[in-house]
Amino acid sequence: MAEPNDSLANVKEQSRSGFVAFFAESFREMRRVKWPKRHDVILYTGAALVVCAILGVMIWGFDIGVAKVFSLVGVD
Template sequence: MSYLQRVKQGFGSMTGFFTDSWSELKKVKWPTRKELTSYTIVVLVTVVFATIYFWVIDLGLTELLRFFKV
């Protein structure tokens, strides 16, 4: 197989990949604006709670280490 044939075959498979990907994206059930808003709020609240949780754990461990260091 010549070099040009391999390049042409590579571009053919790449074109097929994008065609197949686009057809699969058409099958996806995308969330409505209301669903997307509620999902975003859930994620943000979860991140805030996780941040606060780890911040409190970090403060506690820091104070514990300071207590035993002295």
């Protein structure tokens, strides 16, 4: 028979509850997280900034276009 996951079994056996248990379990989960490498973080940040810049230019262009249409119609 397969053994249960040791960390899950320990959590179920512990009788802590409330504030202390929340932080104890949070720190335990943070140790299990697979954090990205520095190079990956730099790439993802760069990609996010490029996408934000492109969307910003698109929204700016749309705003200018709508302003031109309104000025042609006579709405100021």
